[in-house]
Amino acid sequence: xxxxxxxxxxxxxxxxxxxxxxxxxxxTFEAFETFLYVKGDVTHRGSHIRDAIDMKRTMVYVIIALxxxxxxxxxxxxxxxxxxxxxxxxxxxxxxxxxxxVLPIIVVSYVSGLAVEFIFATSRDHEVNExxxxxxxxxxxVIPVTTPLWMVALATIFAVIIGKEVFGGTxxxxxxxxxxxxxxxxxxxxxxxxxxxxxxxxxxxxxxxxSGATGLAVMAAGEGTMPSDFDLFFGFIPGSIGETSTFAxxxxxxxxxxxxxxxxxxxxxxxxxxxxxxxxFNLFAVNEFxxxxxxxxxxxxxxxxxxxxxxxxxxxxSQTGVGxxxxxxxxxxxxxxxxxxxxxxxxxxxxAILFMNVFAPLIDHYIVEANIKKRIKRxxxxxxxxxx
Amino acid sequence: xxxxxxxxxxxxxxxxxxxxxPPDFHGLTPKMLVKEGExxxxxxxxxxxxxxxxxxxxxxxxxxxxxLVRGEKRRILRVTIDADAxxxxxxxxxxxxxxxxxxKVAGKILESGxxxxxxxxxxSVIANPEDKxxxxxxxxxxxxxxxxxxxxxIKGQENEFQTGLNALSRLTDGDVHLSVHSKTTAxxxxxxxxxxKIHHFEGPHPAGNVGIQIHHIDPVxxxxxxxxxxxxxxxxxxxxxxxGIYDASKIVALTGSEVLNPRYYRATDGAKVSDIVQKxxxxxxxxxxxxxxxxxxxxxxxxxxxxxxxxxxxxxxxPEGDKPEMFGWIMPNFDKFSLSRSFPAFLMPGKKFRLNTxxxxxxxxFVVTGVYEKVLPMEIMPMQLLKSIMIxxxxxxxxxxxxxxxxxxxxLCEYVCPSKIEIQETIREGLDLVRREFS
Numbered sequence: 001x002x003x004x005x006x007x008x009x010x011x012x013x014x015x016x017x018x019x020x021x022x023x024x025x026x027x028t029f030e031a032f033e034t035f036l037y038v039k040g041d042v043t044h045r046g047s048h049i050r051d052a053i054d055m056k057r058t059m060v061y062v063i064i065a066l067x068x069x070x071x072x073x074x075x076x077x078x079x080x081x082x083x084x085x086x087x088x089x090x091x092x093x094x095x096x097x098x099x100x101x102v103l104p105i106i107v108v109s110y111v112s113g114l115a116v117e118f119i120f121a122t123s124r125d126h127e128v129n130e131x132x133x134x135x136x137x138x139x140x141x142v143i144p145v146t147t148p149l150w151m152v153a154l155a156t157i158f159a160v161i162i163g164k165e166v167f168g169g170t171x172x173x174x175x176x177x178x179x180x181x182x183x184x185x186x187x188x189x190x191x192x193x194x195x196x197x198x199x200x201x202x203x204x205x206x207x208x209x210x211s212g213a214t215g216l217a218v219m220a221a222g223e224g225t226m227p228s229d230f231d232l233f234f235g236f237i238p239g240s241i242g243e244t245s246t247f248a249x250x251x252x253x254x255x256x257x258x259x260x261x262x263x264x265x266x267x268x269x270x271x272x273x274x275x276x277x278x279x280x281f282n283l284f285a286v287n288e289f290x291x292x293x294x295x296x297x298x299x300x301x302x303x304x305x306x307x308x309x310x311x312x313x314x315x316x317x318s319q320t321g322v323g324x325x326x327x328x329x330x331x332x333x334x335x336x337x338x339x340x341x342x343x344x345x346x347x348x349x350x351x352a353i354l355f356m357n358v359f360a361p362l363i364d365h366y367i368v369e370a371n372i373k374k375r376i377k378r379x380x381x382x383x384x385x386x387x388x
Numbered sequence: 389x390x391x392x393x394x395x396x397x398x399x400x401x402x403x404x405x406x407x408x409x410p411p412d413f414h415g416l417t418p419k420m421l422v423k424e425g426e427x428x429x430x431x432x433x434x435x436x437x438x439x440x441x442x443x444x445x446x447x448x449x450x451x452x453x454x455x456l457v458r459g460e461k462r463r464i465l466r467v468t469i470d471a472d473a474x475x476x477x478x479x480x481x482x483x484x485x486x487x488x489x490x491x492k493v494a495g496k497i498l499e500s501g502x503x504x505x506x507x508x509x510x511x512s513v514i515a516n517p518e519d520k521x522x523x524x525x526x527x528x529x530x531x532x533x534x535x536x537x538x539x540x541x542i543k544g545q546e547n548e549f550q551t552g553l554n555a556l557s558r559l560t561d562g563d564v565h566l567s568v569h570s571k572t573t574a575x576x577x578x579x580x581x582x583x584x585k586i587h588h589f590e591g592p593h594p595a596g597n598v599g600i601q602i603h604h605i606d607p608v609x610x611x612x613x614x615x616x617x618x619x620x621x622x623x624x625x626x627x628x629x630x631x632g633i634y635d636a637s638k639i640v641a642l643t644g645s646e647v648l649n650p651r652y653y654r655a656t657d658g659a660k661v662s663d664i665v666q667k668x669x670x671x672x673x674x675x676x677x678x679x680x681x682x683x684x685x686x687x688x689x690x691x692x693x694x695x696x697x698x699x700x701x702x703x704x705x706x707p708e709g710d711k712p713e714m715f716g717w718i719m720p721n722f723d724k725f726s727l728s729r730s731f732p733a734f735l736m737p738g739k740k741f742r743l744n745t746x747x748x749x750x751x752x753x754f755v756v757t758g759v760y761e762k763v764l765p766m767e768i769m770p771m772q773l774l775k776s777i778m779i780x781x782x783x784x785x786x787x788x789x790x791x792x793x794x795x796x797x798x799x800l801c802e803y804v805c806p807s808k809i810e811i812q813e814t815i816r817e818g819l820d821l822v823r824r825e826f827s
Contacts, residue, residue, distance in 0.1 A: 054808065
């Protein structure tokens with residue numbers, strides 16, 4: 001280990017330093033160098049000791065939290081495929097089939113996104129940001145496995161450039177990049193993204209009576225059979241790769257909340273908002289969708305995934321404590337609203353989060369104003385006291 | 389952290405050289421009053437503030453003014469004195485501060501060179517003697533990591549402390565507020581202090597920061613001025629009034645994981661670090677020690693040839709973290725401390741860590757939210773305030789409470805920041821900007 005670090009520091013590094021052969025690419029080198037080891041940089045200004053946490057570790061914990069839905073998603077791809085074709089195959093074959101389908105999407109997402117990141121880091125001379133490590137994993141998990149690879153690449157590049165780099169990179173963006181990628185696909189190629197997502201082209205014959213419709217599509221159309229709550233919760237249903245299993249997502253949520261990296265305030269309030277709106281619809285139910293039990297909204301479609309991984313993105317979410325509750329509640333409410341009331345969009349999570357991303361700064365603005373008013377009030381009170 | 393000082397008081401040997409370091413006093417432009425080779429007594433003026441001639445700085449010991457170290461733009465970094473074997477003091481005359489007028493009390497403190505001990509909010513700079521502060525604040529406990537125990541330091545000096553408080557009480561029409569820790573403060577010198585209002589605080593750092601205490605007792609708004617003084621300086625002010633001399637001796641805690649026997653030493657302001665540290669530091673072949681005058685969050689980096697700083701109550705020695713660490717950002721890291729629960733440290737409360745100076749990451753824009761708020765017990769929105777400073781929005785800084793804060797209050801924010809932003813420096817820039825704008 002030490003020898004490797006030594007080799008990198010003495011043999012490889014000089015090439016990338018000022019005057020070296022690859023000086024231009026020193027940001028690229030830096031990214032790989034810091035990936036390999038934590039640099040020996042010490043503090044010179046301010047606090048002499050620093051917390052051991054950094055952006056890399058923060059981001060990596062999100063990826064760790066994404067592992068349960070990812071693994072489940074891989075298996076579910078195989079499971080759903082063979083269910084559709086009516087074949088009985090072993091567990092391992094289901095996983096293998098899923099791997100073959102999902103892995104390329106992940107690779108394409110990372111390669112295309114990171115390429116853009118490195119180009120921008122090099123041309124703008126800033127350190128490569130870790131933000132995309134998470135986005136690159138989120139993008140594959142929120143799209144259906146049938147999405148063609150070129151679309152994945154296109155959407156990722158669009159999301160990184162328009163969603164992030166035009167604003168100045170990670171930390172400066174207004175919208176959640178991963179959701180932007182999905183929104184891009186959703187509006188550019190709507191037929192791939194919603195409703196019947198398991199319809200494969202090719203020679204496979206479906207068994208009679210099989211429908212690839214997602215639960216939300218069933219509800220919106222008012223026909224077809226709804227999967228049981230058990231299936232919905234554990235995710236034995238068609239849907240985007242990572243979104244189906246609420247159970248796996250909750251496992252990830254535990255990791256995020258336990259490490260304190262994901263905001264519990266946002267997660268809880270999104271779920272609460274969804275329940276609340278669902279309950280309101282129940283009260284005034286005039287059709288089957290409105291009468292659907294409120295809790296079912298939380299296990300249907302991308303609700304849980306959005307609440308746990310998407311809404312909690314600290315950059316695009318509200319940044320104030322109280323603001324986070326408002327932001328989360330509204331996401332939950334708007335999601336259910338879109339689902340039930342707007343027949344054009346069976347899934348409201350994506351749009352609700354993007355919508356609230358845009359409004360998060362406004363929420364924060366009012367929270368900050370409240371703080372300022374408090375300060376002015378305090379000042380007046382003290383003045384009165386001193387005069388009295 | 390490892391290396392809290394044991395409650396044993398030793399004397400450090402008299403240094404051959406003592407120094408006053410003008411950079412300790414933020415915003416000061418010194419003008420020299422003595423020439424090289426001139427003889428000085430303890431209390432002889434060395435230099436004064438170019439922008440406020442009343443504020444003078446005097447020699448902590450008697451000896452010969454020998455050396456002036458200048459840095460960039462001929463900024464004076466150090467004024468060094470070759471010390472005599474024993475101190476001779478300038479006589480300022482003993483007096484009971486309670487029987488003197490405000491002007492007389494202030495005049496005596498100014499003349500002795502102890503005025504720089506009195507600092508003000510806003511801006512966290514030396515107080516202006518012309519101002520009438522609405523209150524004066526004293527924190528009787530220091531909550532910083534490995535901080536010196538003021539209860540221990542004041543032992544045997546309770547009378548001087550009270551005299552010092554009496555002097556301060558003459559300087560303001562308002563109150564002198566003394567903040568004690570409700571659990572750990574036990575010394576009657578604090579608990580039974582007179583002519584002050586006593587407030588009880590508890591909780592972890594930064595509860596002992598005077599800025600936090602001001603915020604909760606009587607906050608600073610636009611136009612307000614409050615002053616604050618450290619306990620050891622109040623003792624020195626007390627000695628000034630009781631004996632009529634500037635006696636700059638104080639008790640310093642030598643702390644940190646690299647110190648073999650952490651304990652307390654009696655030393656004088658401006659003493660050489662090597663004379664306090666002596667051979668009390670663990671020397672390993674591949675671990676460089678870092679010497680800090682002050683605590684690890686706000687202290688000033690020094691080396692053994694450097695000098696004890698004016699506002700410091702402790703010297704801390706920790707290891708430099710200049711070694712790369714393979715995949716350090718993903719390993720469980722049982723030996724690292726973090727506020728974040730992504731490290732196993734939170735499972736081991738009470739464990740003492742040997743922390744080093746590694747930054748552990750590159751600087752990034754703000755990404756994670758809600759972490760600063762956890763370590764800043766004030767009704768101030770730290771991230772929003774920092775952003776307003778970064779874009780030089782003075783109006784917003786005012787609205788968000790820049791007058792209440794000092795860099796030291798944000799030291800923990802800087803420590804926990806996952807984006808590794810230099811927060812204390814940012815705060816100082818903001819304060820300087822506002823100060824320039826209004827003066």
